[in-house]
Amino acid sequence: MVEHLDILIVDDEPIVGDRLSSFLHKDGHRVESFTEPTEALARLRDKAFDVVISDIRMGEIDGMQVMEKVFEGSPRTKMVMITGYATLELARESLTKGAFDFIAKPFKLKEIRRTIQKAAAALGEPARVTPNDAAAI
Amino acid sequence: MNIYRSPMEKTLQELENQTVISNPRDRIRTWMRKIAYRVAWWKDRFNRRTSGGSKQHPRV
Numbered sequence: 001m002v003e004h005l006d007i008l009i010v011d012d013e014p015i016v017g018d019r020l021s022s023f024l025h026k027d028g029h030r031v032e033s034f035t036e037p038t039e040a041l042a043r044l045r046d047k048a049f050d051v052v053i054s055d056i057r058m059g060e061i062d063g064m065q066v067m068e069k070v071f072e073g074s075p076r077t078k079m080v081m082i083t084g085y086a087t088l089e090l091a092r093e094s095l096t097k098g099a100f101d102f103i104a105k106p107f108k109l110k111e112i113r114r115t116i117q118k119a120a121a122a123l124g125e126p127a128r129v130t131p132n133d134a135a136a137i
Numbered sequence: 138m139n140i141y142r143s144p145m146e147k148t149l150q151e152l153e154n155q156t157v158i159s160n161p162r163d164r165i166r167t168w169m170r171k172i173a174y175r176v177a178w179w180k181d182r183f184n185r186r187t188s189g190g191s192k193q194h195p196r197v
Contacts, residue, residue: 013160013161013162015161016158016161019156019158020158023153023156082158084159084160084163084167084170084171085170086170086171086174087174087177088174088177088178088181091174091178104170104171104174104175105158105159105160105167105171106157106158106159106160106164106167106168106171107157107158108154108155108156108157108158109153109154109155109156109157109158110154110155112158113154
């Protein structure tokens, strides 16, 4: 299992990024946080991250677009979608498009830790998901 | 299992684990939307179980 991950966080609320990054940094992960999706996408062009945590509603560029760009550059990256506007349809859409997890705000930090641990375990395994898996939902 | 250097460290860690991340501008409505989402999630799960529907994404 991969222990220390490269994690990118993108959320337009600075406090969310600050809290998450300090918490995950303490767990030994290398974390970069952005409030501007355009800046996050520019960074993603330079570097492939193990995990990207993205808010969904962020103005001009939303989390779904971030996810598409992430997978274009790095299909192995685990996307964790967070949102304060959770619906079943949005959760289904996220997972169908390849998100690793979907977390509705408000959530506790320990939930993110659990998800990151699962992502680390999945990154250590050979890929098992095929496009047919998503199409079958 | 976590190893702590002092009881205080353990307490602080537990407090941090319980810290809630929300939408700072709209906490109450965000919380209400989550309740609605969880209710819909449980309802959908119940319907799938009773109708023997798709279990592709049991988390959703």
